[in-house]
Amino acid sequence: MECARTDGEARAKGASLFDGLHIPASHATLPSCVSPATIRIMESKGFKAGKIKASPNLAAALERLTMLASMVPAWRWRLDFNGCLNENDSLKFWKSLPHHLKTRIDFIEDPCPFSVQSWERLVDAGMPLALDMGSDSEHQPAISSDLPIIRIVKPAREATPAHLYEPPVFTTVMDHPVGQLWAVYQAADYYRNALPTEIPLCGLCTHLLFEPDPFIDQMGGMNPQVAVPAGTGLGFDGMLEALPWKKL
DSSP, rough: OOHHHHHHHHHHOBTTTTTOOOOBBOOEOOOOOOOOOHHHHHEEETTTEEEEESSSSSHHHHHHHHHHHHHTOOOEEEEEOOOOOOOHHHHHHHHHOOOHHTTTTTEEOOOOOOOOOHHHHHHTTOEEEEEEESSSSGGGGOOOOOOOOEEEOOOTTTTOOOOSSSOEEEEEOOOOOHHHHHHHHHHHTTTTTOGGGOOBBBOOOOOOOOGOOOOHHTTTTTTTSSSOOOOBBBBOOHHHHHHHOOOO
């Protein structure tokens, strides 16, 4: 609702929500089917980090990370386990990483379900952690603010939390391009007054995972910064007007 209200107000004023904003750069979100050629093209286009979904099979997760990391030696890495491990397996995976890989990990997202006790142990082991609260944030346990955890913020489903320990990483929920651009706007607005060195790589280039269509095509090609479409609000003025709308 906030997206629709904010977008509508800007359109009524004839203004783009992106006026005066810098679009944060993003990591490359790599599906399991990604080819070595695609990764090398992404590196040549300026991507500096990759994010992968990690398997609960620890040996397979390590093998895939090792293979991908060898293709692009300068990249940093972000792994998302979607909470599929337990605390002990999370520690086991972290300890299995050779030092040269550990130093290239930005964060490991949701290695196991969050609890203060479990995640304190992971932090004590040196694991850089990121937390995606999930859609059921009402029933999540409170997070101790003194734990050095990066918050993954998805504006399509939650407001940006206050009093964060680390700068948040904004990502999309891989929804319609209008929704993806809402995440882009929220990230750019949040970091409006930040220095470039204070802005972490976000996860806003998920349009690259979709088959091309007229909306996707306006968000730019293989580039770490989303191209925002011209127009008012979040853009796509003419294309949205041309859609067959029905009152419910």
